[in-house]
Amino acid sequence: MAARERVPIRIGHMTSEYRYGDAIRESATRAGVTFERMTEIPFPGLAAPQSQIALPVLFGGRTLGVLFAESNETMRFWYDDEDALAIVADRVGALVSLLQQEGTANDGGVIESADADHGRTVTVRHYPADNSIFLDHDYLIKGVAGAIFWKLATEHIRDGRTEFTNRELRLDPALRLPEYAENLEARLLLLQRRLAERNSVIQIEKRGRGRFRLALDCRLALEDLEGGALGTPAA
Numbered sequence: 001m002a003a004r005e006r007v008p009i010r011i012g013h014m015t016s017e018y019r020y021g022d023a024i025r026e027s028a029t030r031a032g033v034t035f036e037r038m039t040e041i042p043f044p045g046l047a048a049p050q051s052q053i054a055l056p057v058l059f060g061g062r063t064l065g066v067l068f069a070e071s072n073e074t075m076r077f078w079y080d081d082e083d084a085l086a087i088v089a090d091r092v093g094a095l096v097s098l099l100q101q102e103g104t105a106n107d108g109g110v111i112e113s114a115d116a117d118h119g120r121t122v123t124v125r126h127y128p129a130d131n132s133i134f135l136d137h138d139y140l141i142k143g144v145a146g147a148i149f150w151k152l153a154t155e156h157i158r159d160g161r162t163e164f165t166n167r168e169l170r171l172d173p174a175l176r177l178p179e180y181a182e183n184l185e186a187r188l189l190l191l192q193r194r195l196a197e198r199n200s201v202i203q204i205e206k207r208g209r210g211r212f213r214l215a216l217d218c219r220l221a222l223e224d225l226e227g228g229a230l231g232t233p234a235a
Helices: 015-030 079-098 143-159 166-170 181-197
Strands: 009-011 053-061 062-071 121-127 130-137 138-141 161-163 201-207 213-215 217-225
Touching: 053 079, 053 121, 062 079, 062 138, 079 161, 079 166, 079 213, 121 143, 130 143, 138 143, 143 213, 143 217, 161 166, 166 181, 181 201
Parallel strands: 121 217
Antiparallel strands: 009 053, 053 062, 121 130, 130 138, 161 213, 201 213
């Protein structure tokens, strides 16, 4: 189900339906009913797990596999576990794909993504002095939202990631986020709106509680420029 729907699945009482099915078969057998036993899907690990969680391993629009965990405890996996495993699944997907396809870098300091499905290349220019971001030569955003966008773009280039979580952004000291949680949500919403207003080939899409996706219809080329951007409007 996780692979087919491409979403995380958490189950807190895994064995109840299996017990119910076994009870029906045993009752039928005692009553003299004979039938060919159905082929069952065996548990991949624990004999009788109480909780299971599965997350799709995705990269470049493809499902590469499923990250799976289980426990003898009921209701063992919660949102924090799901967020943490989502980061692991993203890393696994990127590493598997990088074995097949790697990014390239030219001598001018521009690093490009190696997504062969998209012909157009958008240059993302970053000015560290105020975290201003330009898409090609057009100003997009700056400040905290600019730092967030640069993190997403650089991790996509480096690891091939497109799936991210709010939690990992909050825990990243490089972003220097204020202590208030709502500040991150506001910055993400602002960034999402700026990209949508420009009908950009780069968008941010919500993927569930505390998760979002960097949706790309292009290749990326990154330029990290020193000295800051002059004359950019306020974010």
